Amino acid sequence: MESVSWQSAHYEEPYSSQRKAKLLAKLAKLGVLKLDRGAHILDTCCGRGDALDLLFKRGFKYIEGVDATPHPDWVTAPFKIHESDVRKIPFADNTFDYVINLHALHHLTDYQGVKKFLIECHRVLKPDGKLFIIDFPASPQIKLLFFLLRKRIFTITGGLKNFANILDEEWSYLSKYLQEWPAIHPLLQHQCPLDLEHSKQEFFLFYYILVKR
Numbered sequence: 001m002e003s004v005s006w007q008s009a010h011y012e013e014p015y016s017s018q019r020k021a022k023l024l025a026k027l028a029k030l031g032v033l034k035l036d037r038g039a040h041i042l043d044t045c046c047g048r049g050d051a052l053d054l055l056f057k058r059g060f061k062y063i064e065g066v067d068a069t070p071h072p073d074w075v076t077a078p079f080k081i082h083e084s085d086v087r088k089i090p091f092a093d094n095t096f097d098y099v100i101n102l103h104a105l106h107h108l109t110d111y112q113g114v115k116k117f118l119i120e121c122h123r124v125l126k127p128d129g130k131l132f133i134i135d136f137p138a139s140p141q142i143k144l145l146f147f148l149l150r151k152r153i154f155t156i157t158g159g160l161k162n163f164a165n166i167l168d169e170e171w172s173y174l175s176k177y178l179q180e181w182p183a184i185h186p187l188l189q190h191q192c193p194l195d196l197e198h199s200k201q202e203f204f205l206f207y208y209i210l211v212k213r
């Protein structure tokens, strides 16, 4: 579960709503918006439920979330969000057509955390089911940006200041994730029980689609 100070930084407005506004384009880039409206979809590490809300408003009927940090919005959401660790997903084998994980892989801290998560995704996905992931790679530009932001050198806008505060809150595990990226990267590409279907690395984010054969 994330700390109260992480939650204050992550859900600070207007930055939290600004991040939510960018989510739709990211889901479209992964092809999620083209999926069958009747598919069973699980959003892992779904936070407040922002991606689920966008999917619900676009007609997806069978969507659920799971996150370790409860949020008050869960109570009124028109979909169910479960409080749980995604390294042990509280669902039976072969339950979902699709699983998504957005901006959260680094919260799983290290190689072992990511591996447990991937094994769980493989277990709860139906055959031919897919896992969609977006997060940071430990690229030179990410490491430089995070260094500058944490030194408050590049914090020229409110959004960048807010992001620097989030980085500080996450640094205890984010730093380990960045260090272990050389092991995590091949895990995503060819060492996990899921097969790689698509990967794209942009300046700050990677997009992965993994499939259960």
Ligand SMILES: C[S@@+](CC[C@H](N)C(=O)[O-])C[C@H]1O[C@@H](n2cnc3c(N)ncnc32)[C@H](O)[C@@H]1O
Pocket: 001, 002, 044, 045, 046, 047, 048, 050, 051, 066, 067, 068, 069, 084, 085, 086, 087, 101, 102, 103, 104, 107, 108
């Ligand atoms: C940066 S937020 C991302 C939220 C959402 N996916 C989004 O893109 O807006 C990361 C989320 O991962 C959750 N989280 C971290 N470790 C977790 C774990 N082991 N199991 C379940 N959720 C976890 C946190 O509680 C937090 O809500």
